[in-house]
Amino acid sequence: MKPMNPGSSMPMLWATALLAALLAGCASPPPEKSATEDQTVVATTPGTGTGAATAGATGSGVTGNAGMQGNPLHDPRSVLSKRSVYFDFDSVVVKDEYKPMIEAHGKYLQTTRTAKLTIQGNCDERGSREYNIALGQRRADTVKRMMQLYGATDAQIETVSLGKEKPKNQGHDEAAWAENRRDDLVYAGE
């Protein structure tokens, strides 16, 4: 057999050109931020620069209230009803605004030893599915370590990752991505 003939493939060329035109027409604008959540960021400890770490011993008024009427976990006036920690792009650093909430949950776990918590890490939609599972895991682990500093035990908290599989916001822009870079706190029995 002789080598393959050069393709006299006019129809193929037409199809390619057509498709290229179609693709060009359909293509969504490139995302403003093209980078992905990928960098290794050293996890911070709670209270960095805020002094909150030393406040651990004094409590903040939300500890030890498990015996009070109603469940503080579901009392909208309690910081314990807050269950999501949002992360900046490309980061596992916990922002200051979430530190009181994490402190409260850590202390709740300390005073309520029967309570068990799952921290679910989540990522935005860009990049490898499996690599995002690992990134979400790191986000969850970061918050767990902070709660342990406030008295929660290792056995009380399981950290898992849902990667980019369970986006809260189905959109494809930075606003949606910001909502999806997140830890959710779920107590056993909820």
Added chain:
Amino acid sequence: MKRHLGPTFLLALVLCLAGSARAQLTIDIIGGGATTLPIAIVPFAGEANYPYPLTQIVGADLARSGLFRLIDPAGVNPRPARAEDVRFADWSGRGADAVVVGSVTPQSDGRVEVRFFLLDAVKQTQLAAVSYVVTPSQFRATAHQIADIIYEKLTGDAGVFSTRIAYITKQGTRYELLVAEADGYNPQTIVTSNEPLLSPTWSPDGTRIAYVSLESKKPIIYVQSLATGQRQVLANFRGSNSAPAWAPDSNRLAVTLSREGGSQIYLINADGSGVQRLMSSGAIDTEANFAPDGKSILFTSDRGGSPQIYRLTLATGAVERMTIEGSYNASPRHLPDGKGFVFLRRDGGNFNIAIEDFATRQVQVLTQGTLDESPSVAPNGKLILYASESGGHGILAAVSSDGRVKQRLTAAAIDVREPAWGPLRK
């Protein structure tokens, strides 16, 4: 289960079949090889008596590869059915370099004899002559086998038309793991879930598929038998369990577990026993993929500050960085000849599939999408199936390892993702 075929089961079966029909993939070729081989496939004598047009399936397989151009056999009378009936002048005049003829003959036991001949119309020689005795229900499989033989004789590479592919569909909140023929036909749902499924991967012996399911609100790895549909938990440890990768012997897998903190790679027996940590790093290590000889694995790690691909030599524990350029290289998958790998690379704002040669470290970006991911290499190394996005929907696409042939595999109004190409059928 089979002893209680009640109405509920039948209803479920009907729904399942309806679902499968909707999930059928349509494959469009959107770019061909640099050269295409002109081939005439003469309808087999007697094939019109059967519902499956054998030679149409053979022709569609070959055309879809992007390496062949079908020459219309109309006007050649009488149509040859045996090698000795072929008048080469008929075909060289039509520009055909190769000719396929054959016949379909009923046997007394209800089966059918399918005979075919592949001829070189230039050298005027016979390249193959094969006969099968099959039931009519095996016609599609027989057509794929014929296409495999033609492909191998004319290109020198193994044909993959008889192989199967697995993929995941998402419709609303319903996720399905399906297995279909390589041409998209006969999709069979093997797992249905209301929570995400991901990372399906075939055991190299083709008997099982490992995958990750979030049905228990966390990633758990399952191994499911294709013959029985039975599944068992492979890894359900504290934390996340993901990224299954089979060893070439189909007896062990590499997996990513976070049970000791962080995402790290472990070896585990296919029955879930014998968990053994492979490496210890403070970074993310995940997405293991065994070399075809089983002696090393590629994996993704951010130990250097950004996700890059590394190679671990199992005998020595030596780790070597394999991707140098770019700030995001992930999802490595070996080529079956062991000479290189494909992977996911970010270039500018886009995620694309690229290929790297071990010897030269040369990288070629093969795709042009914006959010391509999850590459899976055909068992002959010639085509790479991957997930892409089009018009807001997840689709599958394929590209040849030289970047020339391109295909799109779509299912109307359904998100398709996570393709996994099965092994060659033995």
